[in-house]
Amino acid sequence: MKKSTISGAVRLLSASLALSCLAAPVLAADYSPYPKAGIYDASDKGFERVLTVKPDGKFTLEVSEKGKAGNLRSGSGEGKLSDAPGGWNFSEGRCTMTLKRAAGGMQLHVEACAGSWGDVPFDGKYAYQGEEVAAAPAKPALVAAAPKVAAPAPATSTMPAPAAEPAGAATTATMPTNTMSLSRKEWKDKWGSVTAEFITGHFVQVLAQRSSDNPTGPGLDHYSNAAVIVDTINDYEKASAAEMAKPPLRQYVLPLPVVTAKEGVKFETECSYGKSAMAFVISVDSYGKGNILNRKRVSGWMLDSKLQLTEVKPASKVKCPQTSAFY
DSSP: OHHHHHHHHHHHHHHHHHHHHHHHHHHHHHOOSSOOOEEEEOOOSSEEEEEEEOTTSEEEEEEEEOSSSSSOOEEEEEEEOEEETTEEEEEETTEEEEEEEETTEEEEEEESOHHHHOSSOOOEEEEEEESOOOOOOOOHHHHHTOTTOOOOOGGGOOSOOOOOOOTTTOEEEEOOSOOOOOOHHHHHHHOEEEEEEEETTEEEEEEEEEOSOOOSSTTOOOEEEEEEEEESOOOTTTSOHHHHTSOOSEEEEOOOOOOOTTEEEEEEEEEEETTEEEEEEEEEEEEOGGGOEEEEEEEEEEEOTTSOEEEEESGGGSBOOTTOOBO
């Protein structure tokens, strides 16, 4: 009887070890050295605190004081987290940040970061709010019901609604959606506005980033990137940190022409196409003999009735007044 009992125990132990070996690869595949990606919030009555963590461990931390506009304090930090016992940490110079696992989120603590991030209280329990919102187009009904989004009042809109392109007047090509995924804060801090309009309760902006190139010739400008964004809020200065961490409703890459050092890119705005007032043209400027400015239209653009970025071909079909603003 003892021999049978020992033999059975050996068989059970062998089976247990086999199951453990089979489970090990699964556990290894699920392991991540970074916290769960998404948005974490630790706002209270005095400050808004938002921590955004990317899947690769990179993070942004935004803290802003609540209250009436004025001398309100704010601070921000960014970096990449490293795995640590019980959580994660980050260090840069004397500035250190630690994250510890806590129920429903994480406990955050910083030391010696005021000099580089700002003199604001970063510490607190940051509750998980969900994954970072992707820049996917929403159905009109869902846009209207989106929480915490204040759409501009219709009375403030002076622009007519975009209409479908005139039949037979020109050919158009709609740009693919969701070609970018930047937060509202990134758009505000790193891009310059070329033109903006209110259209059917949405705020539409054409934005660009100037290039470091130094073109020769007065009034010539080089740009490294251009884009069009559509959003349901227009005052990013008054938006909360949580709202600024989210992307706009739609984001489109705007193709730019390749120019030489003696050429510059120009945006002709305040243009129209058909019944739509939200249209613009991208041109290339250069100086010829006698410093005569030559302007060549490269592409024409508009928003269609579904707020999709649409190219108008030929670009000459877009009408721009002589007093059109140039950028």
